[in-house]
Amino acid sequence: MxxxxxxxxxxxxxxxxxxxxxxxxxxxxxxxxxxxxxxxxxxxxxxxxxxxxxxxxxxxLEAIRDLLSLSDDPDQPCAAADAIAKAQLAEVESRLARLTALKTELERMVVQCAGDRISDCRVIEVLGDHSLCVTNHPTIGDAGQ
Amino acid sequence: MxxxxxxxxxxxxxxxxxxxxxxxxxxxxxxxxxxxxxxxxxxxxxxxxxxxxxxxxxxxLEAIRDLLSLSDDPDQPCAAADAIAKAQLAEVESRLARLTALKTELERMVVQCAGDRISDCRVIEVLGDHSLCVTNHPTIGDAGQ
DNA sequence: CTTGAACCTATAGTTGCTAGAGGACGTAGA
DNA sequence: TCTACGTCCTCTAGCAACTATAGGTTCAAG
Incomplete structure (x- = not known):
């Protein structure tokens, strides 16, 4: 114990x-x-x-709760556990794709600053103007309450 | 307006x-x-x-607060904005590395189930036994309160 | 002039913990 | 036996970054 x-x-x-x-x-x-x-x-x-x-x-934790209740009952078909894992894999792949795009953009942003004043700063510039951005991001919100 | x-x-x-x-x-x-x-x-x-x-x-939001206060003052040196962006890039790179490892493991897990009962389910098996896992993950906690 | 969408405030809920207060337990040494 | 210290207990509140709900007001169209 x-x-x-x-x-x-x-x-x-x-x-x-x-x-x-x-x-x-x-x-x-x-x-x-x-x-x-x-x-x-x-x-x-x-x-x-x-x-x-x-x-x-x-x-x-919700997915884990499901997996645990599945594993508590070992005679059940395994499709449900597989589905949970596959959903998780899809999630991870999507996060991975987005992160890769972000990394590219951040790298472009950081490479160097044109000047040494904020007014010339590429970081601020890129963040302020989405059109300078190559990547396609999903919307944060869909507006309207 | x-x-x-x-x-x-x-x-x-x-x-x-x-x-x-x-x-x-x-x-x-x-x-x-x-x-x-x-x-x-x-x-x-x-x-x-x-x-x-x-x-x-x-x-x-904290980083954004800092970036905004920098951009409100365009005569400041740009090093601070650069530092924030670089820190963000490092973060993204580290998350990317971990996610890539997770993806590999999830793929191995999902490829196929040996049987069709939970008792043979690879998903449950892998999750139950860390030693089946190739990758190195950081600890979730460091124990002790 | 009425309907209904869009607005307002305020409060509580979400996920997955973490931190703090204030106290009880358990064990090792003096 | 006492005492000190680490570990344990419960309970409540806090974190990020929103999201949801309740209950009410305003505004524009028909």
Whole structure:
């Protein structure tokens, strides 16, 4: 049986984060010692490691909740888990594409400044005039409330 | 003079977001019509377009606040603006590197499932066992409160 | 002159934590 | 046995950057 601190160090998840996961129901309520301190089994360690790994891969807590409930029921078809992972992959690919475009633009912006005064500054200039921008970005909002 | 709705559609920023930017002081308080509705000048449109463009490039509102105060004062040296942009570029490059690694791993995960039951599901398997993972991720937490 | 879209304020909710206050527990040494 | 210190407990509030909701006003078209 591990204390919350040991569980934290062994999984690489901060103590308040573990309590938070319990609070939102991602982890079951832990057993308690005589003095009311949480005690964790090997199973809990595995579950938390799963969560942590999925978080590293960018899965939302909601997606992880779904994956956990799938893995709790190993006779189910695996299509649902696959779909979640594929959605995640699509997300990552789209973020990747956008970031690559941003990187290009930032590089152009930063290469050098024409002058040494703000009035000649390429950074400010590019940011102020979208038409200087090569890339196509999605809209931030769609206006109208 | 534009209403907030027109300003929103013309810049691609949602109406509540514009009000939010005013509230946190990124945009100056707008003039009001007789009926207390906000009215925007061309200057405000430019400023909001600048903000929006910078947000698209991933700059934080704090960074944008700094850039705006720099551009309000065009005789200052441009080094500070350059530094902000360079920091942003470094950020983007680091996110890009991590995302690329994640993509590889997700692809491996998704390629196909060995079986059609969860118990054989590669997605669940990979997430449950970090040692199946090739890439090096940063820790989510450093444990201990 | 009425309808309905667009506006107003104010407050609360979102995601995924993190930080702080104020106190109890647990263990090692004096 | 005492005491000190690290770890634990609960609870509440805060972070970014918005988004949503409630309940009311204004404005332009028909």
């Amino acid at each position: 591990l204390t919350i601190g040991k569980l934290g160090t062994s999984t690489g998840v901060k103590v308040p984060t573990i309590r938070y996961y319990e609070q939102i129901g991602l982890l079951p309520e832990a057993e308690r010692s005589a003095g009311n301190q949480r005690l964790y089994t090997h199973k809990a360690h595995e579950r938390l490691a799963f969560i942590r790994h999925a978080r590293e891969l960018g899965f939302s | 534009l209403t907030i709705g027109k300003l929103g559609t013309s810049t691609g920023v949602k109406v509540p977001t514009i009000r939010y930017y005013e509230q946190i002081g990124l945009l100056p308080e707008a003039e009001r019509s007789a009926g207390n509705q906000r009215l925007y000048t061309h200057k405000a449109h430019e400023r909001l377009a600048f903000i929006r463009h910078a947000r698209e490039l991933g700059f934080s």
